[in-house]
Amino acid sequence: MSSKLSKMLSTAVFGAVLGTAALAHAADFPEHRVNLVVWAGAGGALDTYGRELSKLLDEQAGWETKVVNRPGGSGSVGMSYVLNQPADGYNILVHTSTLTFSIARNLMPYKLDDLRFVRAMQGEPSALAVRKDAKLNSAKDFVDAMKKDPKGLRVGGYGTGGFHQYMLYQFMRAEDFEAGWIPFDASGKVALGLMGDHLDAAMMTPSSGLSQVESGDIRLLGISTDERSSYFPDVPTFKEQGIDLDGMVWRGVSVKAGTPDDVVASIQAALDKVQASDEWKTFMQQQKQEDLAIKDGDFRDMAQKQLDTQSAFLKEAGFN
Amino acid sequence: MSSIMDAFAVIFSFSGLACLIAGTVVGVVVGALPGLGPSIGITLLIPFTYNMPPELSMLLLVALYMAAEYGGSVSAILLSTPGTAAAAATAIDGYAMTRKGEANQALAVSLNASCVGGLVGAFALLVLAKPLASVALEFGPAAYFSVGLFGLTSVASLSSGSLVKGLIAGAFGLAIATIGIDPISGVPRFTFGVPELFEGIPFLTALIGLFAVSEAFSLAEGGKTETHSMAPKVRFALLSMTQWRKLGSTIASGSIIGTLLGILPGVGGNIACWVSYDFSRRRSKTPDEFGKGAPEGVAAPESANNATVGGAMIPLMALGVPGSPTTAVLVGALILHGLRPGPELFASEPVLVNTVLWGLAMTSVALFFVGSMLLPVWGWVLRLSNSVIAVGIGCMAMLGAFALRNLMFDVYMTIAFGILGYILKKFKIPMAPIILSMVLGYLIETNYRTALVTSHGDYAIFVTSPLSLLFLVLSAISLLLPVWGKIKSRRQATTNQSA
Numbered sequence: 001m002s003s004k005l006s007k008m009l010s011t012a013v014f015g016a017v018l019g020t021a022a023l024a025h026a027a028d029f030p031e032h033r034v035n036l037v038v039w040a041g042a043g044g045a046l047d048t049y050g051r052e053l054s055k056l057l058d059e060q061a062g063w064e065t066k067v068v069n070r071p072g073g074s075g076s077v078g079m080s081y082v083l084n085q086p087a088d089g090y091n092i093l094v095h096t097s098t099l100t101f102s103i104a105r106n107l108m109p110y111k112l113d114d115l116r117f118v119r120a121m122q123g124e125p126s127a128l129a130v131r132k133d134a135k136l137n138s139a140k141d142f143v144d145a146m147k148k149d150p151k152g153l154r155v156g157g158y159g160t161g162g163f164h165q166y167m168l169y170q171f172m173r174a175e176d177f178e179a180g181w182i183p184f185d186a187s188g189k190v191a192l193g194l195m196g197d198h199l200d201a202a203m204m205t206p207s208s209g210l211s212q213v214e215s216g217d218i219r220l221l222g223i224s225t226d227e228r229s230s231y232f233p234d235v236p237t238f239k240e241q242g243i244d245l246d247g248m249v250w251r252g253v254s255v256k257a258g259t260p261d262d263v264v265a266s267i268q269a270a271l272d273k274v275q276a277s278d279e280w281k282t283f284m285q286q287q288k289q290e291d292l293a294i295k296d297g298d299f300r301d302m303a304q305k306q307l308d309t310q311s312a313f314l315k316e317a318g319f320n
Numbered sequence: 321m322s323s324i325m326d327a328f329a330v331i332f333s334f335s336g337l338a339c340l341i342a343g344t345v346v347g348v349v350v351g352a353l354p355g356l357g358p359s360i361g362i363t364l365l366i367p368f369t370y371n372m373p374p375e376l377s378m379l380l381l382v383a384l385y386m387a388a389e390y391g392g393s394v395s396a397i398l399l400s401t402p403g404t405a406a407a408a409a410t411a412i413d414g415y416a417m418t419r420k421g422e423a424n425q426a427l428a429v430s431l432n433a434s435c436v437g438g439l440v441g442a443f444a445l446l447v448l449a450k451p452l453a454s455v456a457l458e459f460g461p462a463a464y465f466s467v468g469l470f471g472l473t474s475v476a477s478l479s480s481g482s483l484v485k486g487l488i489a490g491a492f493g494l495a496i497a498t499i500g501i502d503p504i505s506g507v508p509r510f511t512f513g514v515p516e517l518f519e520g521i522p523f524l525t526a527l528i529g530l531f532a533v534s535e536a537f538s539l540a541e542g543g544k545t546e547t548h549s550m551a552p553k554v555r556f557a558l559l560s561m562t563q564w565r566k567l568g569s570t571i572a573s574g575s576i577i578g579t580l581l582g583i584l585p586g587v588g589g590n591i592a593c594w595v596s597y598d599f600s601r602r603r604s605k606t607p608d609e610f611g612k613g614a615p616e617g618v619a620a621p622e623s624a625n626n627a628t629v630g631g632a633m634i635p636l637m638a639l640g641v642p643g644s645p646t647t648a649v650l651v652g653a654l655i656l657h658g659l660r661p662g663p664e665l666f667a668s669e670p671v672l673v674n675t676v677l678w679g680l681a682m683t684s685v686a687l688f689f690v691g692s693m694l695l696p697v698w699g700w701v702l703r704l705s706n707s708v709i710a711v712g713i714g715c716m717a718m719l720g721a722f723a724l725r726n727l728m729f730d731v732y733m734t735i736a737f738g739i740l741g742y743i744l745k746k747f748k749i750p751m752a753p754i755i756l757s758m759v760l761g762y763l764i765e766t767n768y769r770t771a772l773v774t775s776h777g778d779y780a781i782f783v784t785s786p787l788s789l790l791f792l793v794l795s796a797i798s799l800l801l802p803v804w805g806k807i808k809s810r811r812q813a814t815t816n817q818s819a
Contacts, residue, residue: 041725042363043648048655055370055656069363070726073515074501077727080515107501107508107518154774160506182773185503185766188641189585195639196457198774211640211662286658319506 029089029266033064036253038094039078041071045187045207045287049122049251050094052283053274060277061270074102076109083114087256089263092118097249100307101162104314112307116259117299119271120252123290125224126167127235129202129209131194132217139222139241142201146177153200156182158190161319163249164203167224169313171203174244194218205249206232207288224248231288250292252299268295327674330375331682339376340682343383344690350384350403351391354528355720357404358388359646366653374657375675381653382633382676385646386683389589389626390434390691397426397618398701399713401532405524406589406625408755409597411531412478413610413617420613423702424695429615430622431691432559433571437623438684440575441582441630445637446677450663452631453638456583461771462781466791467584468764471591471756473798474598477610478752485749493754496521497761504769516729523590523758525721525730529737530744530751532717537742539710557692567619570600574623581624582631585643589625589632590759594752596624602801630680636661637673 034057038050047069054065070078075098085091093115102108128139136142145153157164160183172179182199184190191209193199195217206229212218213232220235224246228237238245253271255264274280275293284291294302330336343365350361362381369377392407397414410430417426444452459467472490479486499510500520511517559567574596581592600620601610610617632644640662642648654661659669666673704712721734741751771788775781783789 041645042359043642043645043650043652048652051366051652051656068726071519072725072727073518076515076518077725081726105506108515151776156774160502160504180773180776182770183504184770186586188643192457192585192635192639192641193460196460198460209641210660211664215663282658286660287655 029263030063032090033066034089035068035091036065036094037068037070037078037082037091039070039075040096042069045124046094046096046251048287052280053094053121053253056274056277056280057270059279060273063270074105074107075099076102076107079108079110079114083110083256085256087116087258087260089255089259089267091256092267093254093256094251095254096251097163097303097306100303100310101166101314104307104311105161105319112300112303114257115254116257116264117296117303118253118255118264118267119296120250120292120294120299120302121271121275122251122284122287123248123292124205124207124251124288125229125246125248125290126164126203127206127223127232128171128221128238129191129194129204129206129213129218130200130221131197132219134200134219136201136221138236139238139243142221143175143177143243146179150178151180153179154182154198155179155201155203156184156190156193156199157203158184158187158208161314161317163247164205165317166310166313167245167247168203169317170247171238171243171245191218206235210288225290229290231285248290250294250302252292252294264296323670324674324678326671327375327678330671330675331379331679335376336379339372339380340383340679340686341690343380344387344683344686345694347384347387348391348394348687348690348694351388351407352394352403353720354395354401354403354532354716355524355723356388357392357524357646358385359649360723361385361388362646362649362653366649366656369653370656374654374659374669375672377653377657378650378672378676379679381650382629382680383683383686385650386438386626386629386680387687387690389438389629390431390622390687392625393430393434393618393622394427394694394698395716396531397430398423398698399532399709400535401713401717402527404589404625405527405755405759406593406628407621408527408531408590408752409593409621410618412597412752413612413614416611416613417615417618418702422613424699425615426613426618427695427698428557428559429563429567429618431557431688431695433567433574433619433623434626434691435684435688436571437575437578437626438629438687439681440572440623441579441627442677442681442684443630444579444627445630445633445680449634449638449677452583452634456585456635456639456643458787459584460785460788461767461774462785463787463791464584464586464767465764465771466782466788466795467587468591468760468767470791470795470798471595471760472764473795474594475753475756476799476802477598477601477607478594478756479750482748485747486753489744489749489751489753490757493757494761496526496754497758497765503762503766504773514729516727520762521733521758522724522730523755524724525733526737526758527755528717528721529734530741530754532713532720533734533738534741534745534751536710536713536717537738538745539706539713542706557688557695563615567615570616570619571623573599573603574620575627578624578627579631582628583634583643585635585641586763588644589628591756591763592624592628593621594756594759596620602798626684633676633680637665637676638663640665 040046054067057063057065082091082093187208190204222238223235350356392404393410396402396407396411400415402408402411414426475490577596578592581587597620635643636647721730
């Protein structure tokens, strides 16, 4: 109770101080420091993106930003923090496509409409990965092997009821086969699982085992991009192999619903400067990320579409 | 060879040494403050490294990492408030020594053990990174389960007297570890719909509450901890030859245990400190001294937790996979400098890699000097009155609990654990097994279930995997050894009687 009370009080006080200031001079946004609220802990891909964004907003747009990590509750903790602040754009939520999974699984007491979607900036596909010495040479080989013996290969990846399991599920539906799912609690451990022969095939983001992918110790049989990824030109897409499977995780920024249009426009302008900079492009290349600029309504539509299909997946897979 | 010389040129340049010392000082301080610790310390420093060359910024950050593992012991020894989870085992004998008026000796043992452990871990990283990384790969879910079980057998030695009370505490810790979203099926368990509990109760929250807050209550009550006001002299840092002879083998075994457990992703210092403590108690000729202020009880966990630093860097540098929260933050720092850790970094950035590797070893040396110079500062803490210390611990604990995730919820939870710890103290139930089984509960449960998912429910996986079998046998031995010892001594007693 008292936490709610203190939150309400602090919201009221900060709202009175910041809110009025922001409303009066929205055109000059930002007038003071902006918090980038990362809804994951330090060190992961989202945190790294948030910190690079903070650095470039300061350098390229002349902002003063601070990264605030608010991990927990499948994103709920960070999201509730932002939603408890005034809708003035000074608390920008740095989040991922986990958003729609968390809402679909009822882990998060929020709706898409609680946010004003600003921009999806990074995208990362899933890929079917096997060890160097595996006998499989294509995604079709994998399908055939699974059809012959659904228990013959140990299949898994990072997270339970998340993006990669969802991709495997879509894969199973598209090609009509059955597979188990061995969940790992950290993306890096998936690559280790493959390397150490504790897993035969994984659905994983190529970057989470990049050293091994580049050295050839891990081979990618298919990738879930629409067209061949420039980072992995030798890896055929699933679509090329006649398998109806594509999708990406995204990372992006949003603000609380009700944030004034001109403030959002200022944020968009600053993000334009960030994405136009050489530093951003180098960062994206080093991180092997697809550079996205899906804005406003398009961003929201994408999230809505994902929410709908993921809800169906979770229901069928028995999560809800 | 020239890249090693270049790395030394970086380390021994003015700015290199400045980074080494600054990182060490900041590291000791964030380590000593409960709740901050190495990963948050590094996160706080990252913004200052944006414009620094990557070699220097990594030097600063690894120095902080190493020093924070030592810093955690300072508050553990002086205030029974482990600054980091990996210093939890140190609090038992370290604080007991402080109460006996031997704080200076405890701090010196901790500093010497930490530096040696750090050096051993760093040299393991230097020499063995590649071969040891393949050892980490051999560990599958079944083996991790058995390692966890092996760790759990040390509950017996942490029970100080009553094994039943120790088992109660251990079971309670395991129960707490089940809170949160089920890692295998994804269903929330015992979260009561509170999002803050989805990831479970962070064990640092429990640790700060059980050890620090409860101690603040005891101090405020003016209980049996009055010897605080004795203000012992904190002066010397280098152990005497006699002490080295006494503690040398403990420090050596702690360093090796720490290095090996550090290599395993997800294990690290939090578990290594207990395993090392347990190991040295078992092979001690005076196991009854443990828990009552045995210097070995400080040397064992402290050498182990610093040795895990080098160990934890092994999978990171050799495979590009971080195995601990702190190394994950280091990856973030490297990436911000446009670098990605992994084997190819050895070829593309040899100077940077050598700076990190040798810098880690040099930090252990720097830590000795910085730690020695800081000893008198800690002496002041002991001269404060109990009430001031109680308030100080309380404030530090609240700040630390908040700093962990920026959540008021964690502060309330810490207070709740503090009250619980206070009650447990009254009933003389040991708190160490709670922390140990919280740390191990997650490791054991996820890997047990993952192993069974992998084998389609076939339990044979635990004995057909050689590493798993090895640790199962070790667990059995470790459980049966005390029983066998008792039978033997009883038999001896009867033969003596009949003779």
